[in-house]
Amino acid sequence: MTLTPADDGFAERLASSLPDNTLRRAEPRYLEEPRGRWHGCSGWVALPRSTDEASTILRACNDARVGVLPFGGGTGLVGGQIAPEGPAPLLISLERMNAIRAVYPQENVALAEAGAVLSDVQEAAREAGRLFPLSLASEGTARIGGLLATNAGGVNVLRYGNARDQVLGLEAVLPDGTIWHGLKRLRKDNTGYDLRNLLIGAEGTLGLITAAALKLAPIPAATGTALFTVAGPAAALELLAIARDQLGEGISAFELISRQGLDFLTEALPELRQPWPEPPDWCVLVELGLARGLDPEAALEELFAAGLEAELVSDGIVAQSEQQRQDFWAIRERIPEANRVIGAIASHDISLPLGAVPEFIARGAPVLARLGEFRINCFGHLGDGNLHYNVFPAPGRRREEHVNQRDEIKHAVHDLVHEMDGSVSAEHGIGRLKVEDLERYGDPAKLAAMRAIKAALDPRGIMNPGAVLRG
Amino acid sequence: MTLTPADDGFAERLASSLPDNTLRRAEPRYLEEPRGRWHGCSGWVALPRSTDEASTILRACNDARVGVLPFGGGTGLVGGQIAPEGPAPLLISLERMNAIRAVYPQENVALAEAGAVLSDVQEAAREAGRLFPLSLASEGTARIGGLLATNAGGVNVLRYGNARDQVLGLEAVLPDGTIWHGLKRLRKDNTGYDLRNLLIGAEGTLGLITAAALKLAPIPAATGTALFTVAGPAAALELLAIARDQLGEGISAFELISRQGLDFLTEALPELRQPWPEPPDWCVLVELGLARGLDPEAALEELFAAGLEAELVSDGIVAQSEQQRQDFWAIRERIPEANRVIGAIASHDISLPLGAVPEFIARGAPVLARLGEFRINCFGHLGDGNLHYNVFPAPGRRREEHVNQRDEIKHAVHDLVHEMDGSVSAEHGIGRLKVEDLERYGDPAKLAAMRAIKAALDPRGIMNPGAVLRG
Numbered sequence: 026m027t028l029t030p031a032d033d034g035f036a037e038r039l040a041s042s043l044p045d046n047t048l049r050r051a052e053p054r055y056l057e058e059p060r061g062r063w064h065g066c067s068g069w070v071a072l073p074r075s076t077d078e079a080s081t082i083l084r085a086c087n088d089a090r091v092g093v094l095p096f097g098g099g100t101g102l103v104g105g106q107i108a109p110e111g112p113a114p115l116l117i118s119l120e121r122m123n124a125i126r127a128v129y130p131q132e133n134v135a136l137a138e139a140g141a142v143l144s145d146v147q148e149a150a151r152e153a154g155r156l157f158p159l160s161l162a163s164e165g166t167a168r169i170g171g172l173l174a175t176n177a178g179g180v181n182v183l184r185y186g187n188a189r190d191q192v193l194g195l196e197a198v199l200p201d202g203t204i205w206h207g208l209k210r211l212r213k214d215n216t217g218y219d220l221r222n223l224l225i226g227a228e229g230t231l232g233l234i235t236a237a238a239l240k241l242a243p244i245p246a247a248t249g250t251a252l253f254t255v256a257g258p259a260a261a262l263e264l265l266a267i268a269r270d271q272l273g274e275g276i277s278a279f280e281l282i283s284r285q286g287l288d289f290l291t292e293a294l295p296e297l298r299q300p301w302p303e304p305p306d307w308c309v310l311v312e313l314g315l316a317r318g319l320d321p322e323a324a325l326e327e328l329f330a331a332g333l334e335a336e337l338v339s340d341g342i343v344a345q346s347e348q349q350r351q352d353f354w355a356i357r358e359r360i361p362e363a364n365r366v367i368g369a370i371a372s373h374d375i376s377l378p379l380g381a382v383p384e385f386i387a388r389g390a391p392v393l394a395r396l397g398e399f400r401i402n403c404f405g406h407l408g409d410g411n412l413h414y415n416v417f418p419a420p421g422r423r424r425e426e427h428v429n430q431r432d433e434i435k436h437a438v439h440d441l442v443h444e445m446d447g448s449v450s451a452e453h454g455i456g457r458l459k460v461e462d463l464e465r466y467g468d469p470a471k472l473a474a475m476r477a478i479k480a481a482l483d484p485r486g487i488m489n490p491g492a493v494l495r496g
Numbered sequence: 497m498t499l500t501p502a503d504d505g506f507a508e509r510l511a512s513s514l515p516d517n518t519l520r521r522a523e524p525r526y527l528e529e530p531r532g533r534w535h536g537c538s539g540w541v542a543l544p545r546s547t548d549e550a551s552t553i554l555r556a557c558n559d560a561r562v563g564v565l566p567f568g569g570g571t572g573l574v575g576g577q578i579a580p581e582g583p584a585p586l587l588i589s590l591e592r593m594n595a596i597r598a599v600y601p602q603e604n605v606a607l608a609e610a611g612a613v614l615s616d617v618q619e620a621a622r623e624a625g626r627l628f629p630l631s632l633a634s635e636g637t638a639r640i641g642g643l644l645a646t647n648a649g650g651v652n653v654l655r656y657g658n659a660r661d662q663v664l665g666l667e668a669v670l671p672d673g674t675i676w677h678g679l680k681r682l683r684k685d686n687t688g689y690d691l692r693n694l695l696i697g698a699e700g701t702l703g704l705i706t707a708a709a710l711k712l713a714p715i716p717a718a719t720g721t722a723l724f725t726v727a728g729p730a731a732a733l734e735l736l737a738i739a740r741d742q743l744g745e746g747i748s749a750f751e752l753i754s755r756q757g758l759d760f761l762t763e764a765l766p767e768l769r770q771p772w773p774e775p776p777d778w779c780v781l782v783e784l785g786l787a788r789g790l791d792p793e794a795a796l797e798e799l800f801a802a803g804l805e806a807e808l809v810s811d812g813i814v815a816q817s818e819q820q821r822q823d824f825w826a827i828r829e830r831i832p833e834a835n836r837v838i839g840a841i842a843s844h845d846i847s848l849p850l851g852a853v854p855e856f857i858a859r860g861a862p863v864l865a866r867l868g869e870f871r872i873n874c875f876g877h878l879g880d881g882n883l884h885y886n887v888f889p890a891p892g893r894r895r896e897e898h899v900n901q902r903d904e905i906k907h908a909v910h911d912l913v914h915e916m917d918g919s920v921s922a923e924h925g926i927g928r929l930k931v932e933d934l935e936r937y938g939d940p941a942k943l944a945a946m947r948a949i950k951a952a953l954d955p956r957g958i959m960n961p962g963a964v965l966r967g
Contacts, residue, residue, distance in 0.1 A: 132850040205941040210849040212880040214919040222693035378681040379603040409683040448685040470676040481952035
């Protein structure tokens with residue numbers, strides 16, 4: 026079933042049924058992605074101002090069998106927003122639909138259009154005395170539609186869950202142009218199949234999310250942040266279990282950082298302050314957000330004492346100011362930037378059952394050593410079992426020398442993840458980068474069900490063709 | 497497309513490919529439901545001991561186009577587990593698959609088979625020093641498979657979410673007998689469509705859940721329970737907002753009770769202790785579960801003081817012992833029992849946007865008064881916007897006198913709920929009772945998508961025929 030390209034003739038016909046300036050030629054920013062691996066084929070972008078206009082656009086594409094490429098903030102790391110080949114799709118960007126339609130502080134709900142930028146939603150919640158807990162490095166650019174379509178993760182999943190856990194209702198345009206009015210502000214609604222969670226995480230292959238009813242949370246009364254030097258990943262996990270026993274749901278983030286990551290920071294970003302005379306082999310960044318009446322600094326000191334007693338931690342620094350807190354977070358959040366300077370051969374966004382993380386780290390290094398001499402920067406959201414496991418050339422070597430090894434490295438890492446009941450895409454999604462991985466590691470019954478659902482909801486195959494499932 | 501009945505010939509053929517005693521004639525307990533509205537057609541029940549046996553059974557049913565009726569604990573209130581008409585389906589009960597396969601305290605995960613009874617899962621979690629927060633009146637009978645298939649709610653949704661929020665992974669048999677091995681213990685896994693949430697809440701119409709990886713939570717360090725007399729539903733909501741500001745995520749339950757409910761308790765269950773000399777018009781049962789270092793009793797007193805200051809509450813009693821705590825909960829949890837004694841004309845399990853609850857309650861009474869003289873017992877999970885809105889005859893009248901009014905009462909209540917953006921099935925599901933309501937109030941785009949998904953995943957229409965969607 027071949028799609029028709031979104032050529033000038035199609036664009037002109039579609040434009041005639043829409044207000045002026047709804048369509049234009051796609052500028053380069055719509056055709057690039059953060060890692061520079063792919064370049065989109067040139068073509069047209071539609072910029073609807075309303076859900077009805079989005080509906081008109083999808084209906085026309087469906088009728089003409091023209092592919093549709095939903096484009097959010099363009100920050101995706103797996104190529105879900107880029108079509109490098111095939112008949113040119115029509116890009117559709119909801120950047121003009123960026124209103125935060127309402128905030129209901131008493132209900133802990135905000136209604137945001139899909140084009141709203143994450144940091145704007147966070148800000149609107151804050152102004153209402155509430156927290157929108159979804160938080161990740163690209164939050165100043167990423168838009169709600171893309172964040173939900175990819176079920177984004179980030180640093181607060183341990184406490185608040187993934188993007189899907191922040192959603193009460195959705196409004197969306199289905200592939201044939203019909204609008205699903207599902208923007209409900211309900212905490213309980215058992216009226217039929219969970220279409221909401223089906224669209225969330227489908228990466229734009231089943232429909233176009235246009236707005237969402239988002240859950241807000243109370244803002245913790247007090248926050249505390251610390252860096253603990255731990256004996257290793259297993260010790261870090263034991264420390265997390267102790268923290269949970271002591272603090273219940275008060276742990277907002279629990280991030281693992283290795284010596285390799287700190288050395289990369291020293292090399293690539295020497296201006297960044299690191300608080301140790303000598304970087305530790307392993308450390309965790311712990312953030313607490315506690316209720317009124319509790320002192321995070323005291324809680325972190327108590328946690329440190331328990332960790333010391335159990336021989337899990339050897340050193341600890343509790344942030345004494347907002348500046349120091351930001352410095353600690355900069356260490357964690359600028360690791361990807363340092364990685365780009367050093368130049369990874371292969372990057373892996375994986376997750377494992379929490380208890381299996383130490384074994385995976387222990388087994389990963391020798392598996393890779395059999396393929397050559399590499400440096401591994403393993404860091405990430407330990408509380409979620411989510412590691413960013415990135416492989417770099419040995420000192421003095423260049424990534425270009427290893428281009429041919431990329432696939433074997435990826436397969437070695439992913440084979441091990443799969444063997445240990447993990448996931449080869451924890452938070453970034455499948456996009457176009459991991460279509461083959463999904464075919465290789467995905468459960469056959471689930472894949473068959475996914476194909477049946479895709480054919481049922483998008484029978485003409487127009488939605489984000491080539492993403493997630495092979496066209 | 498007509499289904500074939502699960503007659504003796506079919507049962508005997510199927511039995512021959514399974515171990516002895518896997519099939520037997522369905523005893524009466526499989527053919528009854530709690531409200532006594534329907535009676536199932538007699539027939540056969542299959543009791544597999546393993547997922548492979550369940551797969552064999554579904555494959556045979558699919559091949560022969562025999563309907564399959566998944567049966568959990570039999571506690572559903574909307575007839576999802578009862579087939580009163582049509583070709584007799586094969587009942588399938590997973591009561592022999594009731595193992596709790598493993599508990600991982602460090603990961604906060606338990607693996608339970610679908611036949612495990614909820615209270616057994618709660619107990620296994622408790623033994624590991626963890627909490628499985630799903631809790632509802634029928635927890636001593638309801639089984640995990642049914643609880644997930646119906647996305648059960650209960651009293652802790654405010655804090656911990658619905659049943660679907662307790663699930664990390666599923667194992668399930670799809671209608672053609674293929675097994676989906678999705679029993680992952682992962683906190684983040686973005687590898688394709690969310691089949692898990694599609695099966696959860698589908699009420700057995702898309703597949704048979706055989707096991708689940710369940711999330712556990714920390715046990716709160718200290719619990720406190722109080723009954724506050726409030727000025728009305730709006731005051732109760734304001735009190736909830738204050739409680740959230742003061743206590744963050746520490747509120748485990750926030751239940752609304754009306755004078756009518758207390759009067760029914762007095763009438764139907766006179767032995768039940770009520771702690772007031774005179775029952776209040778409206779009260780809320782508040783339960784806190786707080787982290788170490790916080791005193792729930794002091795927190796409840798502080799909340800009461802703030803509520804008094806804002807003229808929201810006029811009286812309050814904090815439970816001073818576990819016995820008193822249980823007495824308070826008995827008041828809330830035995831209301832349904834009193835309701836059964838009094839005899840409702842119509843019961844409604846509805847939800848509303850939180851902020852709309854007071855207006856709904858204010859508008860509901862005059863809407864019903866236009867239809868006749870009734871008593872309304874409105875109670876429920878206020879923190880979730882979930883009301884059980886039950887309509888009774890005036891004193892001295894019998895429900896039988898109003899049988900003809902049932903439908904008009906239901907439509908009046910549901911029309912108002914729908915107009916106010918609520919749901920006509922908050923936590924009980926659609927089953928067979930609310931198929932017509934779903935057709936009447938459901939979003940057309942969503943209904944079309946549901947029918948397409950049903951046809952795609954269960955093309956022969958064997959799974960729980962007649963439930964949720966008309967066959």
